[in-house]
Every structure is written in structure tokens, then in C-alpha cells.
Amino acid sequence: MEAVVVESVSKRFTLRHAHSIKEMTVRAARRQSLAERFTALDDVSFTIEQGDAVALMGLNGSGKSTLLKLISGVMRPDSGSVRVRGTVAGLIEVGAGLHPDLTGRENIYLNAAILGMSRRGTERAFDSIVDFAEIERFLDTQVKFYSSGMFMRLGFSIAVHTDPDVFLIDEALAVGDAPFQKKCLARIREHHAAGRTLVIVAHDTGTLERLCGRGLVLRQGRLVFDGNIYDAVDLMVPPADDQERARRERARREARSDEAVRTGGANPTAR
Numbered sequence: 001m002e003a004v005v006v007e008s009v010s011k012r013f014t015l016r017h018a019h020s021i022k023e024m025t026v027r028a029a030r031r032q033s034l035a036e037r038f039t040a041l042d043d044v045s046f047t048i049e050q051g052d053a054v055a056l057m058g059l060n061g062s063g064k065s066t067l068l069k070l071i072s073g074v075m076r077p078d079s080g081s082v083r084v085r086g087t088v089a090g091l092i093e094v095g096a097g098l099h100p101d102l103t104g105r106e107n108i109y110l111n112a113a114i115l116g117m118s119r120r121g122t123e124r125a126f127d128s129i130v131d132f133a134e135i136e137r138f139l140d141t142q143v144k145f146y147s148s149g150m151f152m153r154l155g156f157s158i159a160v161h162t163d164p165d166v167f168l169i170d171e172a173l174a175v176g177d178a179p180f181q182k183k184c185l186a187r188i189r190e191h192h193a194a195g196r197t198l199v200i201v202a203h204d205t206g207t208l209e210r211l212c213g214r215g216l217v218l219r220q221g222r223l224v225f226d227g228n229i230y231d232a233v234d235l236m237v238p239p240a241d242d243q244e245r246a247r248r249e250r251a252r253r254e255a256r257s258d259e260a261v262r263t264g265g266a267n268p269t270a271r
């Protein structure tokens with residue numbers, strides 16, 4: 001069953017070169033343009049099946065976050081269409097919904113509601129959210145007094161406890177200390193094992209290889225590759241020579257067999 005269908009999607013932005021009347025006058029006098037249209041996504045099409053884990057890859061500015069925003073529904077394409085079956089949420093703009101003047105406890109209820117969780121669902125998940133974020137002692141402290149790490153953990157923890165059908169992750173896995181990152185990865189794997197669809201943007205190719213079966217590569221807003229994650233990684237970061245190619249192949253074989261041992265051969269990631 002299709003979870004996400006992106007059809008001939010294009011998105012353009014206007015880049016303004018002048019922000020004040022003075023700048024506008026100067027640019028106009030020099031016959032320079034005041035603004036220019038910039039194509040962030042250019043005729044992109046793909047389909048993601050339910051339960052797939054897909055990496056969105058590309059250099060800075062290639063359009064990955066824009067594509068995630070279109071899938072999440074916070075932005076609309078200029079042309080083409082994006083269809084998502086079921087609910088969509090995840091680790092995007094983590095912490096954006098937290099209110100500094102509210103306590104951790106109040107923020108959990110508020111943010112979970114913003115992310116589409118029912119009050120009962122939040123009550124059920126409450127202890128687990130607090131545990132995961134490791135903020136128990138500070139639960140009744142306003143979050144403006146949290147350290148940036150604690151703030152981020154709380155935002156993360158709430159987000160990973162929601163259960164959307166399509167779970168989006170944007171560059172979020174690189175933050176937090178190593179144990180926390182590990183916990184987040186484990187939680188994301190659980191989402192996937194439960195049959196949820198994952199769409200992940202990250203620059204760390206190791207993480208993407210571990211989580212995803214398929215990779216999409218964007219280059220200047222165009223989809224230039226759609227296929228196996230290992231081929232996508234090789235396209236993004238080409239192996240320097242045959243030795244490096246063989247080393248990667250070995251590492252991947254080992255990772256796959258480790259995975260098979262841990263999951264008893266039932267690796268949920270389709271490769």
C-alpha cells in the first residue's frame with residue numbers, strides 16, 4: 001500500500017535582494033533586479049510504500065528539507081501533488097512547540113496535543129516521555145530554565161512518543177550525546193518494526209545505512225537517484241578506490257549479518 005505519493009512536484013522561492021526602500025532605490029537605479037525566483041524542487045516524483053524506510057540525501061541546499069516540509073504538509077508545492085496516507089509527524093523542528101514559560105509537565109501535554117496525541121494517549125505515555133527525556137527532577141520547572149540539552153531531550157522525547165503512520169526525521173539524529181542518540185535510534189527502529197513508514201534526512205551515511213533500505217538522492221532540486229541505500233551512499237560519497245569499495249562491501253556484509261542475528265533473521269528493513 002502506498003504511504004506517500006509525490007507527483008511532479010516543483011517548489012520555487014523568491015529570493016529578495018533588497019529589503020529597504022533605500023536598497024530598492026539603489027538597485028533600481030543600477031537596473032539590478034529586486035528579487036529572483038529560485039527553484040528548490042524541480043519536477044520530483046516518487047512513491048513510498050507503507051513500512052518502507054527511505055533516506056533523502058543530497059548536498060546542502062539540494063531541497064531535502066523542503067521536500068520533507070511538503071510531505072509534512074506545512075508547505076504546499078507550486079505544482080504537482082503530494083499525497084500521504086494516514087497521519088504524519090516526527091522529528092522535524094524538534095522543540096519548536098515548547099513554550100518557555102510553561103513547565104516540563106505542561107509542555108508535554110501542550111506539545112503532544114500539537115503533535116496530534118489525545119489527552120488519554122499522552123497520559124498513558126507520560127511516564128515514558130519523562131523517563132526517556134531524563135528530566136524527572138525538573139518536571140515542574142519552567143523550560144526556560146532548562147539547559148539546551150534538556151530542552152532538546154524533552155522535545156525529542158515527546159516527538160518519538162507520538163505514533164504517526166508516516167514518521168519524518170530531519171537532521172535530528174546528530175544532536176544529543178551518544179547515549180541519547182542511541183536511545184533515539186532504538187526508538188526509531190521500534191517505529192519501523194511496528195510497520196510505520198520512515199523518511200529520514202541525515203548527512204551521516206552510516207546512520208542512513210543502518211536505518212534505511214532505500215535512498216533518494218537530490219541534486220539541485222532534481223531527483224537524480226532512487227534505489228538501494230548502498231548505491232545511494234556510494235553516489236553521494238564515491239569510494240576513493242577499489243580497496244575502499246571492498247572495505248565498504250565487507251562492512252556492509254558484517255552489519256547485515258549482525259542485524260540478522262539481533263533480529264533472528266527477521267530484519268524489518270527491506271533491502
Ligand SMILES: Nc1ncnc2c1ncn2[C@@H]1O[C@H](COP(=O)(O)OP(=O)(O)OP(=O)(O)O)[C@@H](O)[C@H]1O
Nearest residue numbers: 013014015040058059060061062063064065066067
Ligand atoms: N523559505 C525559503 N525562502 C527562500 N529560499 C528557501 C526557503 N526555504 C528553502 N530555500 C532555499 O531552497 C533551497 C533548498 O533548501 P533546503 O533547506 O530544502 O535544502 P537541504 O537539502 O535541506 O539543505 P541542508 O542540507 O543544508 O539542510 C536552498 O537554496 C534554500 O536557500
